Amino acid sequence: MRRWLSLLLGLVLLLATAPGRAGAVAARGGAGVPASPAPGADGLTARSGAREKPAPPRRLQVGGSGAGSTAGAAGTIWVGATPPGWDPATDPVVVFVQGLNGRAENWWTESVYYGRNDMYDLAYWSGYQTAFVDLYDSDGNPGSMWANGALLASQIRTIADYFGVDTVSIVAHSKGGIDANAAIVHYGAAPRVDRVVTLGSPHWGSPLADLAYSSWAGWLAELLGARNDGVYVLQTGYMEYFRSLTDHRAEDRNVQYLTGAGTRWGPFPSALWLGGLALSAWGQNDGLVPLWSARKPGAAEIFVRDLDHDQIRVGRYTWHLFEPYLRAAGPSSQPETGARAAPPGSLPEGPGAVSPASMAPGAESEQMILRGGYGTAIIETIPIEGGVGEVHFQLLASHASLTAWVVSPTGQRHDLVHRGTSSHLEVLPGARAYSARVTGPAAGTWTLHIQAGAPVAYLAETLLKGVGATATLAADRLYTPGQAGDLRLDLSPTARKGKLQVRATLRPVLPRGTPGAVPLSFEVEGEGLRARPSLPAPGIYLVEVTVTGTLADGSPFERSLVRTVAAAHPGDRSPEHLQRLGP
Template identity: 35%
Template sequence: MRPNPERRDSLPFQNKASGNPGEWYLGDTPENLSGSRRPVLFIHGFNRSSDTWYEGNDMYVTAYESGYETAFIDVYPDRSMWENGALLAQKIKDIYQHFGEKIVVVAHSKGGLDTQVALVHYGADPYIERMITLATPYYGSQLADLAYSRWGSWLANILGSKNEATYSLQTGYMNRFRSETDSQPNVYETPIYTLAGTKWGRFGSSLYWGGLYLRAYGSNDGAVTVKSSRIEYATEIQAGEWNHTTIKEGSSTFDVFKPFLQEEAAFFANREAADTAHVVQNPEACNYVSGGAFTGTTNETIYVEKGVHEMTVNWLSDQADSHLTLIDPERSTYPYFTTGQDAEAFFEGAYHHTLTIHNPGSGSWTLEASSVQKEHYLLNVSFASPLNALLSTALSNEDRHVTIKTHNLEFQTDVTIDYYKNGKLQFSDREASQASGSFEVPDLGEGMYNMTMNIHGSYAQQPFRRTIIQSVYADSHGNLY
C-alpha cells in the first residue's frame, strides 16, 4: 500500500513518490475514519524522502489501519531548515485546504526543524494543530561538528556530505538558531511533543559508531542526543529504547504517540508534561580523532592510558576494502575488523571498519593501514576510561576564550580553527592563540568557527590523547553561540 499523489488531472498514479521537493501525496482514506482524528502529515528528515515512511517502514500502514487520513511531502534533503521551512509553509496551507481542517505533523529528525521554521517564521501555525517530533536535533548534532572539523573534512568533502543541511546542524549554528527562534512571540502557538531514542544500531553500523562518539555528550540514538531532542516549551512523550532509524517505524512508536493525535490530546499532555528543559553540560573526553588521505601505507599511533575498560577503533573510509591491522604494545596483532557501509546523513556512503578491544593493555598501539589507491579516512577511537570525566571545555562569551578544564592532569593542547562564512570555508587550520590555559576564538567576523582541540598528556604515568571538537557561531555583533 502506497500513498497517492495529489493530482489536479486524471493521470494514473505511478505508484512511486518522485522525491521532488514540494510535491505531496495522500494516503488512502481508511474505512474506520473518525471525526475525532486529525489528518496526519509525515515529514521526513535529512537526506531522505517521503518514501522513508512506507518503504521498509510500516508507519503508513499502521496509521491507515488505525483510522487516520495521511499525507506525505518531500522537502529538500540537503538544504537548510530556512529553505525547507519556507517551502513547507506554502504546501502545508494547501494540505490544510484539502482536508478542510487543521493537521497534525509527525516529523523525523531535521524535519522537525524544517516544520518549526514554517510555524514560527513563515506563518504556518494557523494550519497545524500540533507537532510531534521524533529525534529532532533542536540543538544540533555533534556529528555535524565532526563533519566540518579539521579531521572530518577530508572525508566529508569526498562524500559530498558538507552541504547546507549539515552546516546548519552544527551545534554552534543551532544555538544561534534557538536564539532567533525561541524569542519569537508565536513560538508557543502550536503545541510540540517529542520522542527521543536511547539505543544505537548494531555493532559496526553507522548508528553504533555515532552512539560511541556521542556518548561523550550523553544518552543518544546514534545520531542525536536525548538532550538535543528536548526543548523547554515542548512536552516529552518518552525517551525510549529506539535508535535514530527505529524511532520512525510504525511498529516501534505509533502506539506511543497515538494518544497525542487526538483532538483532546493537548489537555491530557499538559497535565502529564515532563520537565524537558535543555541543560548545557560539558562533554566528557571520550574520543581521539584523526584523519587524512594517503596512498600506499600509513600508520596511526593510539595511546592507551591505564584503567581503560574498553577501546573501540573505528576507521571510517571511502574504501570498502581497507587493509587494517591493530598492533598492541606487546606486538600482538588484531586484523579482524567488522565492515559496514554508513547509511546515515553525515557520512553516508563511507565504510566503517570497526574493532573493539576489552581491557586493552596500556601503552602505545599502532594502527597500520594500506590501500592500492588514494584513500580518505576519519579515525575515531572511543575509550571507556576514568580519564574521560577529567577533561572538559568551557566557552566564555565575554572574552571569546575557550578553556580546557582538568582535574590535576599534566597536558598540552593545540587548537586549530576552520572558519566558514555563509557555508564557505574562509580559513583552514588556523592556530588559536593561547593565554593562561585558554584559547581565543579569533574575531574574523560573522560565521562558523569549528574548533579542533587535540589534547595530549600523562595520566597515571601513561601518555594519553584525546580530541574535543566544538563549533561556535559568531554573529555580526560579536556574540558567540
Template identity: 35%
Template sequence: MKKLICIVAVMLLLSSASYAHAGTIGDAPGTPGKWFKGEEPVQKDLSKPPLVFVHGINSSSSTWSDRNDMAKQAVLNGYESAFIDLYPDQDMKKNGKLLAEKLKEIYEFFGRKLIVIGHSKGGVDTQAALVYYNAHPYVEKVITLGSPHYGTPLADLAYSKGGSWLAQILGQKSDALYSLQTGMMAAFRSETDQLETFPHKYVTYSGSDWGTFGGVLYLGGMYLKSFGANDGAVTVSSTKLAYANNILTGKWDHFSIKNGTSMFPVFQAQLRASTASAESEDEQEQEPVSSELNTNVYVKGGESEKDKTEAFYVEEGTNGLSIQWLNERQEANPEIVAPNGDVLTNLTTSESSFPYEGAYSHHVQINKPVPGKWTIRSNSGKKDPYLLLVSFDSPLNEEIKIAAAKSGDASTHSSKLIKRLSKTVETTYFKDAEKDHPLKTSSSSAVQLKKEGAYSVTVHYTGLTASGTSAFNRTVIRTLYVDQHGTIHGDIPY
C-alpha cells in the same frame, strides 16, 4: 448549455490547480514540494485531524512506506494522511518556506487543521515553517521524532579539520548538514524561541538506543556517548524543547523511532489530546544540553597517501578501547599494532551511517589494552580520505575534563592522575557549507572569534599521567557561530 459546461470545467480546473503536486502514496518520491495523499481509511472520521508526515535529512517521503508501515498504521487507525517531499540537502529556512506553502495547500485540501509528524531534521523544518513562514494557522500540533532541536555533535565532526576530508569526498557536506552543527542550531534556537508564539503545540519523542557493536549506528552512538544518552545520531537532550511536551524517551534508535508498528501506538494518544491539556508521561525534568567537554575520544583524519599510518597513545589504567577507521573502501583491511608488537587484523567492517553515508567503518573493541604507543595502518593501496576515531573507557576521561576546565590559558596542569596537560587549538572559519578557511593554530591561547560566521574549533589535548611514564591524547570538537552582533553561540571548548 455549452457555455455553462465550459464555465464549470474551468472552475473545476482552477479548484484543483492548488493540488497539482499531490500524488498517491507509492508514486515516485523525491521531488521537493510534491506531496502525496495517503490511502483513504475505510472508516473516515472527520473528527480526527489529518496527519502530515515530514522526512529528515538525506531522505524523502518514501521513508514512511519503504520498509516502514507508518503510512499503513495511519490508515488502519482511521486517519487521513499526506506525505511530503522537501529538499533533502537544504537548511531549515529553505525547507520551512517550501513546507509552509504546502501545509496551506494540504490544509485547504482536507478542510481542517493538521497534525505534523516530523522525523529528525523534519521536526526542525516544521518549526521553521510555523515560526518564519506563518504556517501556524494550518497546524494543530507538531510531533517530532528524534529531532535535533539543538543540533548534533556529529555535524560538528563532519565539518571539523579531521572529519571534513571524508565527508567532502562522500558528498555529505550540504546546507542541511551545515545547519545542524551545534553552534548554528544554538543561534537558531536563540532567535526562534523568542519568536515562537504557540510553544505548547510541540510534542517530542526521543530514542536512547544505538544498537550493538558492528551496527550501522554504532559510529554515531559511540561518538555521542560522552554527550549523554543518544539514538546513534542525536542526543536525547537535543530532541527536547524547554516549552514542549517532552513525552517519552524509549528504546528506539534513530531509524526505528519513525517505524509505524513501534511508534504509532505510542503517540496515538497525543493525536486526540488537546494541545493545552497534553501532559508529559515522563515526569523527569528536561535534561540540559551538554556543555561539558567530551574528553573520551581521539580524532584524526585527512587526505591520505597510500597505506596511511596513524599513531595514538593509550594510558595506563585504560579499561577498554573502541577503534574505528573510516574510508571509502570496504576492502581496506587496516591492521593495528599494539605496543608489545601484537598485530590485529580481524576488524569488523560495516557500512557507515550519518554523517558518513557511503563510507565503510572498520572497527574493533579491545579490553584492557596494553599502555603505550599504538599504530593503525590502512593498507588501502591508494590515496583514500580517512577518519580515525578512538574512544577510551578510562578513569582519565573525567580527570582531563576537570583539569582542562581549570587550566584556562595555561599550557600545563597537574592533578592526581595527570602530571602534564597541554593543548593545541585549531580553528576553521566557514563562509558557507562548502568552503572553509583555516585561521590559526595556537599552543595555549584561544582563537579570537570576531567575524560573523561559523567556526569549527578542534582542541587537541596531550599529556603525561602522574607516573610520568604513560602518554595520552584526546580531541574535543565544537562548532561556534558568531552572529551580526558579535554574540558567540555554542559551547566554547577551551
C-alpha cells in the same frame, strides 16, 4: 456452585470481547489525553478500523507533477488513502515529515534495519487521514531549515486546503522536526498547525555535524558530499543560533510540541551502533542524536525509550506512544515565561514540560583521539595511557577496498572488522565502517595501519573507556560579532599531574571548503585553562583542541576535542547570514 461458574464464565466472556485499549484517561489531570496504551502485536490503538492494507499513497498533483513515480522530487506531496468513516470536521490530518537525506516514502517503505515501515498502515487503521512530503533532501541535496521550512510551509497550506481543514498535525523524524519548527515560526505555517510530534529530532544539533567540519574528517566529508546545507545547520553552534531566533516567538508558543527520544545505538555492530558509541562521550543517544538534543525547549517530552534513530520512526515501535496526543484537545494557552505547558491532562511518562536549562549542552567529556587523511599506505600513531579499561578503534572510510589493523606496543595485532556502510540516516552517509575493541590495552604508542587498493579518505576515532585522566572542553555557543569567545579546558587531577601541552586552532566554517585556521592560546586560570578568542564577523567558528604529553606514570596521553560556536547579530535570520564570513 453452578451459579458461581455461570458468573465466572460471563466475566471471562466480557473480558474476551472488551476492546484492546479502553479510552482511559491519565490518572493525573483527567480530561483530554488518554493514558499511553500498551502496544499490541502491531501497535494499533482503539481507533483501529478495518485491517485491509491501505492503498499506496498517491502523489498529489502540485505544480504540474502527476502520479506514477515511486520517488518524489522536492515539493512533492503524497496523500494516503482515506480511512472509512474519516470526517474532516472531527478527525485530524497528519503530515509526516522526513529527516536528513530522507524521502517521503521512508514512512511506508523499507527502513534501514527493521524491515518495512508500517507507520502509514497504522495511521490508516487508526482512522487518520495522512499526507507525506518531499523536501529538498529528496533530490539528494539536503536543505537547511530555511529552505526546507519555506517549502514545507507551502506544502502544509496546500494539504490543509485540499482536505478542507483549518489545521493539521505534524509527525517529524530527525531534522524534519527542525524544518517543521522553521516552517511554523519563520514562514507563516503556525495558523495551519495545531501540534508537532518530533521523533529523535536534534533540536540542539549534533556533535557529529561538528566533527564533519573538523580538519580530521575533511577528506572523508568532502568525498562523501557530507558538507552540505543540511549538515551545516546541524552544527551545535548553528543550532544555538537557530534556537535564539525561534524559541521566544509567539508562533512557537502557540503550537504544541511533543518530543520522543531514543537511547539505543542500533543493531550491533552496525554503522549506526558505531555512531552511538562515538556519541556516548556526549551522553545517552540514539546512534545519531544525543538525548539532550532531542529535547526541544518548552516542549513536552512524551517518551524516552530503548530505540535507535531508525527504529524510532517505524510505526510498530512508536505509533502507540504518541497517537493519543494526536486526538487530544487543542493546545492550551502558554505561560508568558516561554515554558511550554504540558498537553491537556497529564503525560503518561516523562517529566512533562522541559525547560531549556535542563537540556542545553554543557561541558562534554569525550575521551577521544582523532586522525584523518587520504592515501593508500597509511600508518598513524595513537598514544594510549596506562589504566584504560578498554579502547574502541573505529575507522570510517570512503570505500571498502582496504584492510585495516592496529598494533599494540607489545607487537600484538588486532584486525579492524568491516561493520557495514553508513545509511542515509547518518551525517556521513556512504562511509564504510570498521572497528575493533581491546580490553585492558597496553600503555604506550599503538599504530593504525591502512592498506588500500585505491586512495582512500578516512576518519579514525579512538574512543577510550574507563579512564582516570580526562580532558573536558566547555564553551558558550552563541556570541555577537566582536565579542570575545569563552572556552574552558578542564583537566582531571590525574591529567594535571602530567606534563601536557595544548594545541588549539580557531577557524570560520563555510558550508563548503575549509578556510585557514588561526592558533588559539589557552591560559592557566584556577585549576583549568581558558581561551577568549576574537570572533570578529558573523559566522560559525570551529574550535579544535589537541592535548598531548605524558602522565605522572610516564605513559603517553592525548585527547582531541571539537566544538562549534556562532557569532550572529541578534535577529538576523537570513538563510545566508552565517555563511557570509570574513573580517
